[in-house]
Amino acid sequence: MEATSELVKQFTDEYCEYLKDESRSSGKAHFISFPTCEMEVREVLREAAILQTVVTVQGARTGIVAGAVPKGGLILNLSRMKGLGEITKAGDQAEITVLPGTLLTEVREKIEPQGWFFPPDPTEASASIGGMVAANASGALTFYYGPTRCWINRLRVVLADGDVISLQRGQVFARGRSFDLTTESGRTICGSLPSYSQPDLKSAAGYFIRENMDMVDLFIGMEGTLGVITEADLRLIPIPKACHGLVIFLPCEAAALKLVRSARGEQVPGVPTVEVRPVAIEFFSCEALDLLRRAKEKYSAFEKIPSLNPRWHTAVYVEYHADKDEEAEQGVMQFMEVAELLGSTEEDTWYATTHRELEPIKAFRHAVPEAVNLLIDERKREWHDITKLGTDMSVPDEYLEAVISMYRKDLAAKGLEFVMFGHIGNNHVHVNIIPRTPEEYELGRSLYINWAREVVRMGGSVSAEHGIGKLKVPLLELMYGSQAVEEMRALKRLFDPHSILNPGNLFPS
Ligand SMILES: Cc1cc2nc3c(=O)[nH]c(=O)nc-3n(C[C@H](O)[C@H](O)[C@H](O)COP(=O)(O)OP(=O)(O)OC[C@H]3O[C@@H](n4cnc5c(N)ncnc54)[C@H](O)[C@@H]3O)c2cc1C
Structure with missing residues (x-):
């Protein structure tokens, strides 16, 4: 045709x-x-x-x-489809209207010189705002500021038939699990929200559903299956005046896990608690540090990353935001004291107190998935069909150590190459399995499914931030069951009766 x-x-x-x-x-x-x-x-x-x-x-x-x-x-x-409106101030916050193709970097370039901050930070700043809303993107700062959902005041969404829904946060709510929405052409879409409940932790798996929910939230994280986001109003806050970040290198993983719990304000036997809450807590396993050492030697793109002492085993990154440098410093000092008790020294620390100083540290954080992708690209030249197997699962607080030891035990038993890194503040550590052969790829895939089952049994989510897309469709059913998935499909049919939009996302096509 x-x-x-x-x-x-x-x-x-x-x-x-x-x-x-x-x-x-x-x-x-x-x-x-x-x-x-x-x-x-x-x-x-x-x-x-x-x-x-x-x-x-x-x-x-x-x-x-x-x-x-x-x-x-x-x-x-x-x-x-790019464009940014003017910043409008309301009290101590502000708002900006953005078209969906605008990149996060472009939003930052406009708002930061005027003193405003949009916290969602999915590591990859070349993401578009439409993509971030559709995926409800998260990232390191989600630990404190929440995912993209928390920063969206209004959306315009074009439905599959070309009609438009415009939703201002705080104006249209479900009644229990029933809702009706009026489109700009005057059509009313009535229906029921699915009956499943979602775990109370970081999750991007399936449609966001709550009783009496604000209906704008249904379109955040829907992965383009219900409509096309054509405009968003972003909520902005003043840029924190003090922004201090530090990477601490530790002699073993057990010390890193204790440090994480202490930084979250939890009681750890024999370890004092850090009183000041950080905005981000990130983790780098010994395998991730080794991969970066190798990538730095091999690729010029990794030159910017500071050198990694061979003695360093595991790393934890924390960031403190505050109104004054002294407040941020207080968090940093307390954190360093705990780290020292756990075997780290001042030489085992990178400390940045300005946005500019933070850049190489952020480059270090971004470099881990980049290095994995480069390695996968190399392997793909020989084995076309293998891809990275990247987990994205979160668990309740009490299962953090258990889930990491499950990953380690199974990976060691199968002899697979991998790295672990990511948002440990939310008990959300990415395992990236890097298969060397198609056989290893299959082994990795079956491990992944077993882990997903275990994570669901622990009360966790099969996708904490990347969403389900096309690659994790079987995991959605594993998490919620077939009836819930059927209810999600029925909800999609209300907005997209002929299943035109994004076939293969969330549901088998
Ligand atoms: C190195 C690296 C690190 C990353 N780290 C993180 C991280 O820490 N946290 C995180 O959350 N993500 C992370 N990501 C994933 C990714 O950056 C985010 O999911 C991002 O939000 C995708 O935005 P995009 O514009 O690229 O969307 P795309 O990839 O183009 O699309 C993503 C989804 O949104 C849909 N979509 C896109 N635009 C619209 C629209 N206007 N209307 C309706 N649907 C739409 C697409 O159909 C698709 O389903 C990372 C990616 C990379 C490469």
């Missing part, structure tokens, strides 16, 4: 990069479109209906669960 409007192009090889995202998996497409405004998005969706074709929505394609990888049909790429 041929595209008829100027906005939709026949897919040709010149667009082949749009078949992929950062998951490194690849799809196929017949048409592609780069709308620049909401009107054009609506037109493209109407044309998709005429062409009877499915649509895959793309932001900046930094997602790692293949959510933006097309499964045939039309690619709706929003990277040219």
Whole structure:
């Protein structure tokens, strides 16, 4: 079938990069479109209906669960739909209207010189705002500031038929689990929210559902399955005046885990508690540090990362935000005292007290997944079908040590290469298995499923921040059961009756 409007192009090889995202998996497409405004998005969706074709929505394609990888049909790429309004101040906060293709870096460039801060920080600052909302992106600062959801005041969403829903936070609520929403054309969409309940921890698995919920929250984290986000109002706060970060290197993992609990304000036998709460607590396993040492020797892109002493075993990163330097310093000092008791010294510390000094530390944090991806790319040259196996699971506080020791025991038993890193403040440590052969890939996959079962048994989530996308579809059912998944599908049908949007995301296509 041929595209008829100027906005939709026949897919040709010149667009082949749009078949992929950062998951490194690849799809196929017949048409592609780069709308620049909401009107054009609506037109493209109407044309998709005429062409009877499915649509895959793309932001900046930094997602790692293949959510933006097309499964045939039309690619709706929003990277040219950029724009930022003026900052409007309301009391001690502010707000800015942003179009979905605007990148997080572009938001920061506009708001930070004017003294404003948008806390969601999914490590990859080249993510788009539409993608961050659709995925409810999190990151290191989520430990204190919460995920993207907490920073969205208003959304405009174009539905599969081209109609629009506009939702201001605080205005439209479900009644128990029933809701009705009125579109801009005056149509009312009535329905019931699924009956499942979600664990009370960091989770990005499935639709966000609560009794009496604010209906704007349904569209945050829906992974493009209910509509296309065409505008968002972001909530801003003043940039913290003091921002201190430090990486502490420790002689063993057990010491690092005690330090994490102390930094969270928990009681640990024989270890004092840090009274000041950090905004981020991140973890780097000994395997992650080794990988960075190797990457620094091999790739010039890793030159910026400071050298890593061979003596250093495990690292913990914490960040303190405050109104005054002295307050942030107080947290840092208390944290360092505890770290010393656990075997670290002043030489085993990188300490930054300004945003500029923090840059190499942030580059260090970003470098771990980047180094894994480079290694996978090398391996893929020999074994085309292998990919990284990256877990994204969170567990309740009491299971932190148990889950890490489960990962370690199973990986050692199978002899797999891996790194562990990430958001340990939320008991959310990523295990990245780096298979050397297709056999190892299969072994890793079966471990992953077993771990997901165990994590669900512990009361955790199969996806704490990356979402389900196309790669983790079986895990959604494992977490909630088949009836809940059927209820999610029924909810999708209310907004997208012909299942046009993002086939393969959340549900088997
Ligand atoms: C090195 C690295 C580190 C990362 N670390 C983190 C991390 O710490 N925390 C974290 O949460 N994520 C992390 N990510 C994943 C990723 O950056 C985030 O998920 C990000 O929010 C994706 O934004 P994007 O614009 O690239 O979206 P895309 O990848 O283009 O799309 C993501 C999903 O959103 C949908 N979508 C995109 N735009 C829209 C729209 N306007 N309307 C409706 N649906 C839409 C897509 O269909 C897809 O399902 C990391 C990625 C990389 C590469």
